[in-house]
Amino acid sequence: MHGWPTVALVAVLTVVQLLSGCDFGPWAAPSTGTETTSTEVDTGPEPSDYRGPRVLSVWPQPGASGIPRDAVIRLRLSGHLDPGSVTAGVFNLRSGPVRRWISMSYDPVDRELRIWSSPALTRKVEWVLEILEGLRGLDGEMVLPGEVTRFRTNDETTEQPPIPSPSYEGEIAPILSRSCTGCHNAGSKIAGLVLDSPQGIAETAVETLSDGWPSFVRIEPERPDSSYLIYKIIGWKDISGQPMPSALVGSAPPALTKDEQRLLSDWIGMGLPFVDPQDTDS
Numbered sequence: 001m002h003g004w005p006t007v008a009l010v011a012v013l014t015v016v017q018l019l020s021g022c023d024f025g026p027w028a029a030p031s032t033g034t035e036t037t038s039t040e041v042d043t044g045p046e047p048s049d050y051r052g053p054r055v056l057s058v059w060p061q062p063g064a065s066g067i068p069r070d071a072v073i074r075l076r077l078s079g080h081l082d083p084g085s086v087t088a089g090v091f092n093l094r095s096g097p098v099r100r101w102i103s104m105s106y107d108p109v110d111r112e113l114r115i116w117s118s119p120a121l122t123r124k125v126e127w128v129l130e131i132l133e134g135l136r137g138l139d140g141e142m143v144l145p146g147e148v149t150r151f152r153t154n155d156e157t158t159e160q161p162p163i164p165s166p167s168y169e170g171e172i173a174p175i176l177s178r179s180c181t182g183c184h185n186a187g188s189k190i191a192g193l194v195l196d197s198p199q200g201i202a203e204t205a206v207e208t209l210s211d212g213w214p215s216f217v218r219i220e221p222e223r224p225d226s227s228y229l230i231y232k233i234i235g236w237k238d239i240s241g242q243p244m245p246s247a248l249v250g251s252a253p254p255a256l257t258k259d260e261q262r263l264l265s266d267w268i269g270m271g272l273p274f275v276d277p278q279d280t281d282s
């Protein structure tokens with residue numbers, strides 16, 4: 001199953017090389033820090049019966065140079081991760097033997113792991129990111145350990161926040177009121193869930209065990225990957241009941257776009273700030 005695409009790729013490259021008479025591969029192009037594309041990586045031999053998540057792509061690409069010191073390393077995975085296994089201990093970001101303390105977040109909407117070092121990485125050295133034993137998929141299967149990428153930093157920092165920061169008033173409340181609060185409001189309280197006010201969210205969702213998947217809470221601050229609400233809106237196959245917004249009662253409001261799903265996930269990742277940063281000085 002895993003064998004044939006590689007064979008096909010090699011065959012295509014060989015034909016291209018024969019036709020053009022020059023020796024190149026997609027990995028031979030010099031990388032710069034401004035590239036945002038990522039590439040397929042090989043995290044080592046895969047047993048043929050292996051069914052767990054694997055790394056589909058990574059940025060910075062292996063061999064990249066000129067990467068800003070505060071870059072956020074991004075890994076896309078083929079399956080959802082078990083949030084209990086996503087800890088700093090299962091990654092090793094090192095330069096030579098010197099290991100870095102890392103921060104990370106996992107976004108279940110894009111199945112993307114974001115890893116960064118704070119303070120920023122040392123300039124102009126090579127960094128290696130490895131996955132260690134212990135990272136698992138939601139299906140319980142192990143993610144194969146191994147080196148994921150290797151890149152060189154430059155002198156610069158981007159000063160970009162590692163996670164985007166949507167605001168409750170500006171972005172989140174409008175999404176909830178368009179698609180969710182017709183059912184989940186303080187009056188009808190469908191499924192005991194109230195999403196039409198910060199107080200309702202705090203009392204009926206935050207740290208509240210879910211009915212559908214009792215090992216998960218509805219919203220876990222800073223952990224979208226531990227928040228059942230996110231799996232309900234992305235419609236993951238193992239949720240119980242309907243994907244949200246549901247069409248069970250009357251006609252369904254518009255489904256959430258991928259961007260809107262990301263906003264909710266990022267907002268939970270920030271710890272659900274309810275007040276606009278601009279409003280706090282009043």
Ligand code: HEC
Nearest residue numbers: 179180183191210211212229232241242244245246248249
């Ligand atoms: C048409 C009515 C309706 C709309 C609109 C709706 N829901 Fe629901 N929701 C339900 C019903 C009914 C249930 C219980 C049955 C189920 O889980 O499928 C539910 C369950 C849930 C649950 C699971 C609660 C638990 O503890 O298991 C979550 C989380 C949720 N909704 C979030 C949302 C969000 C977020 C939106 C908007 C994107 C939304 N819902 C829109 C009717 C609705």
